[in-house]
Amino acid sequence: xxxxxxxxxxxxxxxxxxxxxxxxxxxxxxxxxxxxxxxxxxxxxxxxxxxxxxxxxxxxxxxxxxxxxxxxxxxxxxxxxxxxxxxxxxxxxxxxxxxxxxxxxxxxxxxxxxxxxxxxxxxxxxxxxxxxxxxxxxxxxxxxxxxxxxxxxxxxxxxxxxxxxxxxxxxxxxxxxxxxxxxxxxxxxxxxxxxxxxxxxxxxxxxxxxxxxxxxxxxxxxxxxxxxxxxxxxxxxx
Amino acid sequence: xxxxxxxxxxxxxxxxxxxxxxxxxxxxxxxxxxxxxxxxxxxxxxxxxxxxxxxxxxxxxxxxxxxxxxxxxxxxxxxxxxxxxxxxxxxxxxxxxxxxxxxxxxxxxxxxxxxxxxxxxxxxxxxxx
Numbered sequence: 001x002x003x004x005x006x007x008x009x010x011x012x013x014x015x016x017x018x019x020x021x022x023x024x025x026x027x028x029x030x031x032x033x034x035x036x037x038x039x040x041x042x043x044x045x046x047x048x049x050x051x052x053x054x055x056x057x058x059x060x061x062x063x064x065x066x067x068x069x070x071x072x073x074x075x076x077x078x079x080x081x082x083x084x085x086x087x088x089x090x091x092x093x094x095x096x097x098x099x100x101x102x103x104x105x106x107x108x109x110x111x112x113x114x115x116x117x118x119x120x121x122x123x124x125x126x127x128x129x130x131x132x133x134x135x136x137x138x139x140x141x142x143x144x145x146x147x148x149x150x151x152x153x154x155x156x157x158x159x160x161x162x163x164x165x166x167x168x169x170x171x172x173x174x175x176x177x178x179x180x181x182x183x184x185x186x187x188x189x190x191x192x193x194x195x196x197x198x199x200x201x202x203x204x205x206x207x208x209x210x211x212x213x214x215x216x217x218x219x220x221x222x223x224x225x226x227x228x229x230x231x232x233x234x235x236x237x238x
Numbered sequence: 239x240x241x242x243x244x245x246x247x248x249x250x251x252x253x254x255x256x257x258x259x260x261x262x263x264x265x266x267x268x269x270x271x272x273x274x275x276x277x278x279x280x281x282x283x284x285x286x287x288x289x290x291x292x293x294x295x296x297x298x299x300x301x302x303x304x305x306x307x308x309x310x311x312x313x314x315x316x317x318x319x320x321x322x323x324x325x326x327x328x329x330x331x332x333x334x335x336x337x338x339x340x341x342x343x344x345x346x347x348x349x350x351x352x353x354x355x356x357x358x359x360x361x362x363x364x365x366x367x
Binding site for chain 2: 023024026027031044045046047049050053054057058064067068071072074075077078079080081082083084085086087088089090091093101102105106109110113114117118119120121122123124125126127128131135138139142143144146147148150151155156157158160161162164165166169170173174177178181183184185187188189191192193195196197199201224225228229232233235236
């Protein structure tokens with residue numbers, strides 16, 4: 001069989017190995033780039049991978065549906081991964097019990113402010129309803145945010161990108177603006193960065209201090225679960 | 239066995255998806271699964287070693303799992319272009335406001351709590367140092 005056998009190539013196109021392989025390879029390369037840059041937030045591996053694959057599909061003339069059919073397995077893993085977020089949360093059960101009132105106070109402020117500030121600003125500036133709905137879960141970790149967006153009538157793909165942009169903004173500006181606001185308690189800084197900018201903000205908080213990182217990851221986890229519960233509930237009553 | 243833990247995760251994910259699809263709970267299925275697994279762990283009282291290892295492996299590369307969904311944004315490039323100003327203002331402005339307001343509220347709360355119940359050994363670390 002020749003290397004150029006068209007039947008063999010078309011069989012390959014039927015298999016998801018190309019799409020999965022390309023996604024894994026591109027993400028791996030983007031991860032290396034991110035590490036070599038010293039963790040520069042704008043070089044977030046997920047965002048870089050999305051850009052490279054989007055441009056690649058466009059150049060190769062492959063439709064998104066074709067790509068998603070192939071890369072569907074990776075997309076499927078998002079469900080089990082969200083369930084597995086219970087594990088880091090369970091490991092911090094002692095911390096949750098010890099700091100319950102502080103966590104409740106931060107979430108009572110951060111959760112609504114995160115949603116209302118984003119949706120409010122976009123609404124004032126004339127964004128469409130579908131865009132507003134896609135923005136609502138922007139502070140929540142991507143896997144959960146996509147699910148919320150789907151539930152309330154947003155565009156999950158748009159939400160995915162908005163969530164990552166939010167994380168980058170939190171990681172870049174979080175340390176600066178909390179310092180400017182004169183906040184010294186690392187627990188407060190960590191909680192705020194986790195609640196406002198999920199995993200990407202948490203990665204940055206971890207670089208600031210272990211305490212900030214632990215509280216950031218708690219803020220992210222609890223905000224994710226609570227937002228997924230409260231936002232769809234709010235929509236059923238509105 | 240890791241396979242047992244994979245089965246456990248798929249079991250709670252499936253339970254979550256069924257509850258979500260039946261309309262019993264209006265939340266995303268995987269989040270219901272997360273809460274169910276957390277409850278399962280609380281009842282057991284400990285984290286099975288293999289489940290911890292599985293979670294660490296998968297969550298380490300969590301960022302890759304968002305790529306297929308994110309690439310879908312190519313269908314919305316027109317919208318991103320026409321609504322770039324509201325979107326950027328909402329993402330940047332909203333996130334900065336949320337961080338500052340939340341951090342101020344949390345610090346205010348913990349300072350007040352400390353005044354009511356002074357803890358002599360409580361150290362406030364200076365993250366800016």
